[in-house]
Amino acid sequence: MRRYELVGRRDIRLVTDVAVPEPGPSEVLVRVRACTVCNRSDLAYFHYYGLREHCSQSCFGHEIAGVVEATGAGVQRVVPGQRVFVRTPLTTGYAEFALAREISVGALPDAVPFEQGALLQLLPLAVHATRGVRLGDRVVIVGQGPVGQMALRVAVARGAAEVVAVDLDDWRLERSSAAGADAVRRVDGSAGQLAAVGADFDVAVDAVGTPTTLNACVGLVRQNGLVVLLGTHHVDTHVTVDLVTWERKGLRVHSSAEPLDTARAEALAVAERLAHRRTDALRLPDLHTHTYPLDELPKAMEQLSASRALYPDAEQAPYDGPPPETLKVAIVP
Template identity: 85%
Template sequence: MRRYELAGRRDIRLTGDAPVPEPGPLEVLVRVRACTVCNRSDLAYYHYYGLREHCAQGCFGHEIAGLVEAVGPGVTRVAPGQRVFVRTPLSTGYAEFALAREVSVGALPEEVPFEQGAILQLLPLAVHATRGVRLGDRVAVVGQGPVGLMALRMAALRGASHLTAVDLDPWRLERSALLGADATHRVDGSREQLLGVGAQFDVAIDAVGTPGTLNACVELVRQNGLVVLLGTHHIDTHVTVDLVTWERKGLRVHSSAEPLDTARAEALAVAERLARTRELYLPVLLTHTYALDDLPKAMEQMSASRALYPDGEPAPYDGPPRETLKVAIVP
């Protein structure tokens, strides 16, 4: 089969005769119909392979939708021919086939195109990130990339009374309004502008993953408020926080991680249910589609991003890629 592999820093290689994986116990082989580029993990792995230890450990190309090709012993939830999306596969989705654990595979409705269905990989993250949002909460989401927009949508579905979206890019903030934001704030990334968004939010979600955005969320929430770490700190892996402020405000904190298979299965069930509705606005999130052979072009387009450079260091870009959210790769 044809498959791209991350071989080194900014080095991806296409193989034409890679072996097709064989599913073992409780594993599923998926014929990939689309794999979207992860705006944080895939790009961080691509640019920091060999410079950050974890960038050689994650799965490059993990947002997949396709058809079940075969199942291993013990699989009961899906069957060959079924349309599915995959959350955290065992092998890359930049290929004609990918392997996944059964617990990571969700049913994809017929009415959802594969290119949009691959985006559903983000939904369990947004489900976990917003699990502390209560009916009537005032919520701020800092960062309006795909995962931030998904979290915004989930917070709305959980009954937030007011949603504030924050980003560097006015085009992305227009998307935020489509997905339910009551207020949008364009900032330049400086602490002063971030704090000018307001205060006394019940929940502040950091959907960027930089020291600056995390510490801004600490300032944005009220006493005993909730700070959520949704953005992945792949670039700035060590973040300094003022623990006196955290203690004085009595803040709560959680991440979007799925530490147990039970939590993974629960979030996947929610994702399956929501996928059958029109509540996720997936067409808004998908902005580009490339053939598998053109993955290098897609990576080049997505790499025009300020988020790929450490906080506070000079960068050739002042924001995200222009008018770009999710990019789908189609074998």
């Protein structure tokens, strides 16, 4: 089969004679029909391979939709021929086939195209990240890239009384309004503009993952408020915070990571129900903006790399924001 491999910094290579993997116990082999590029992880791995240790240890190409080709011993939730999306695979989705644990595979609705189904990988992540949002809460989400957009949709579904979406880009914020944001705030990314977004929110979600956005969220929440780490700190892996402020405000914090299989299974189950019963509310077509064939993965990486988020917070970047009119890019074998 054909498969792209990340072999060095900004170096991906198409291999055409890779053996199709065989599923072991509790594993599922998926014929990939689409794999969306992760705007944060995949791009960080691509640009920081060899510079950040974790960038060579994780799966490059992990947002998959396809059809179950075969199952290993003990698999019960899915069967060959079934349409599925994958939360986190064992092998890259930039290939004709990918291997995943059964616990990471969700049922894909028939009405959802594979190119949009692949980005459902974000849904269990958003479900888990927003687990602290309660009915009637005031929520601010800093960053309206794909994962911030999905968190917005889930916060609305959880019954937040007010959701404010914050971003550098007016085009993205238009989609935030259409998805249910009560208000949108266009900022330039500076601490001053972020601080002016408001105050006394019950929950502040950092869907970017920079020192500036994390510390801004600390200022936006009320006493005993909740700060959610949703945007992964792939670039600035060490972040300085004022612990006196955290202590005085009595803040709570949690990440979006699912450290245990029980949490992973719970989030995936909720995501499956939302995907099947609230498909229209997810507005997946708004998130899927481009499609490339597998051979053109380098072109997709080039397009998505025109982003301010790929540079350290304190470094002068050649871009003021995200790539224009771009959210999720799907790669199709």
